[in-house]
Amino acid sequence: MKLLIADDEKLTREGIRDRLDLQGLGISGVFLADDGVHGLETALKESPDIVLTDIRMPRMNGVQMAEQILSANPGTVIIFMSAYSDKEYLKAAIKLKAVSYVEKPLDMEELKQALGEAVETRRTMSTHLAASRSHEKEQLGHLTLLLTEPEPESLDEAGELIGSLGLPINSSTCFSALLLDSQTPVTLLPENRMDEVRDSFSSMLADRGIGQMYFIRADRYIIIFLYSDARQEEKLIHDCAAFLSKQLNEISRFFVSVGPVVSGMERAHISYMEAKEHLKESFFHEYGFILDKDTANAPFHPPADVLLEFSMALAEKQEDQALKLAGQLYQSFVPNDVLGPSQVKDIYYKYLSKLDEHGMNNYISLWQKEGLNTESIWEGVMGCATLKELHDLLCAKTRQFFEQLEDSQGENPVVFQIKEFIQQNYAAPSLSVPDVSEHVHLSPSYVCTVFKNETGQTLNQYLTDYRIKMSKQFLSDPRYKIADISSKVGYSDGNYYSKAFKKIVGLSPSEYREKML
Structure with a gap:
């Protein structure tokens, strides 16, 4: 939480900062200003949660400064520091609904209590604001979903939602659908980066007089409706989609398809359905490509048969x-x-x-x-x-x-076949040299000799090493129980498996897992 202290007396503002345990109150950032003008500049730049300000200051008094801060950031908590003679100023402060104040000369305990109350007030406001925004986001998402459907009852419900949300949408409002296909589940994408993309996209749209609403479907598709009073050029909508695609594809792999601009919310679903059709062509294009009506199908030619x-x-x-x-x-x-x-x-x-x-x-x-x-x-x-x-x-x-x-020019084909067979059958406890020799159609003695000469290991040594190597992979995954792993790698006796593992690795299976995890 951030605090701005505005007072024209240096000793006062620095004394508050240095003498109070602001960290203990939950305040991590402190900014100082020597008058109302500097205080306003700092507040607009840093967006403090709490402003502690003197009322009488040069150039701009505390009430005037607070009025402009609250206009820009309504959730800011204001505490005034005032002397007995400042009653007229306090009347103006009360009109701002900022009635928290401490009297000068300052009592540090009283100031500490006032700041503590301000911190709790700000936290409560933040919680309520977050809940309000979450509810609004859910309603906008539901509205987006309703606009994808042509049924009259969906449109009636959409009209009611538009009214309750106070959106500037009427019968002549124009819509265009964007459909995003994320190759990574949306819930797994970095939240901070996605918020940055959303904010920059919203800002770009606002500069062009365009509003937006969106809904996430199946943790993969993001449906966006852009809307505006004036009918936007198709090129502008394409440019908006390209801006969004560029930002998103820096985070993950996305396709973006664009529906046509339509007039009236009863036609919004047409734009969505066309965007959905365009998205079917994504397979033939690279990520970030904008799919729209200009993504035309070419005449069919049989693919090269080579x-x-x-x-x-x-x-x-x-x-x-x-x-x-x-x-x-x-x-x-x-x-x-x-x-x-x-x-x-x-x-x-x-x-x-x-x-x-x-x-x-x-x-x-x-x-x-x-x-x-x-x-x-x-x-x-x-x-x-x-x-x-x-x-x-x-x-x-x-x-x-x-x-x-x-x-592998010099590799012995017999050894290759033996290793392939062991890799596919190591989990069978009964796997033996005769099984291997039967697979490669050679005698057991010849198989053992060739394998030892080529690899420097006996067949049984290789099989044991391979089973232990595989068990180490299972041990690195906490979902598997040690008691089950022995049977997965071909050991019917768990004690024998533990002894074999410790002989090769130097640790018991449980000790190895502990070090891995």
Whole structure:
């Protein structure tokens, strides 16, 4: 909480600041002013919660200063310091409804009590103001939702809300809908940054004579209605959307679509429905792109079918050619009414599956198959919200394929198959050397010899190390009980698991978890 002390006597204002335990009262910021003019300037700049001011000051007296401060910040609590002869000034102060005062010469205990009461008053006012704003925000959100619906009963309820909120909306008011699609749940976005965006956007709209209301749907979509008396140019609405999009995409990934300007609240839902239709084209564009009526569908052309050539480039180890073909595929997609996101994802799934097939043929694993967060081709594809992200995924996996291909030229295929089998079956307590040898179609003795020569570990040592490595990942997640983790990593005996863990790690599972968490 902030306090402004205004008094033309230096000893008085500094004495109050230095002698009173203002921190103990909950006051963390203190500003000093030597007259009413400086006091007003400071108040307008710093927005103090409490103003303690002398009544008689040069250039501008305390009552005049308080009047202007309250005009700018009605929630400010004013305390006057007055002598007995200042009764006429106090009458003016009472008209301001600022009747709290302390008499001079000052009694520090009396002043401390007055400031304590002012702090509580300000807190109570802040609580009431926050509750009032929250209620108004809820009503505006409900009004926004009602305007998306064409039913007469919704419009009747919207009219009542407009009246109770005192909004300058009538039958000729013009509306335009903005629809924002956040790729991160709205509740997870940084609140302070989102408040900054809202305030700057509101300020920009106010300068143009435009009001706004909004509603958050499904923790993903933000529906905004812009409204004004005059019919705004489509370009101005587009510029407003671009301003908002630029700010939002510095925080997270957003798409913004814009509906047309319509006249009358009974037509507001038309603008919203068109914005909703435009948003369907977001998959084919990058984040921050403004989707509106000018985002026209192009004539349909079948996408480039270069799967065979892509496969040949992989087989012939031609990285540049494979990436070039991936680029041709990407460039061949354009927004149209025939191919939607699901069909495009199906096509990319085929290319990534072909890439994975070449990877396995070369004993390369492109997808994480171990740990708590395993990956799959389909999960990778479905995690892409845009065509650009799909293209980036295919290119990244293609580069990974060639990097691992170069790094694994001397790798023994048998060892690769053994490790893959263990990674997929380590949780089975019965997993044994004969199981591994049967999988690779080789004798147990040959499997053990090859594995030891290639890795420096016996098969059983590798299996134990792998199980302990996996259990460490489970232990780092408090949702898993230690008693359950042993069975998850292939140990039917919890005591044996604890001994094996401590032998390798040097700590018991519970000690390791304590250090991790």
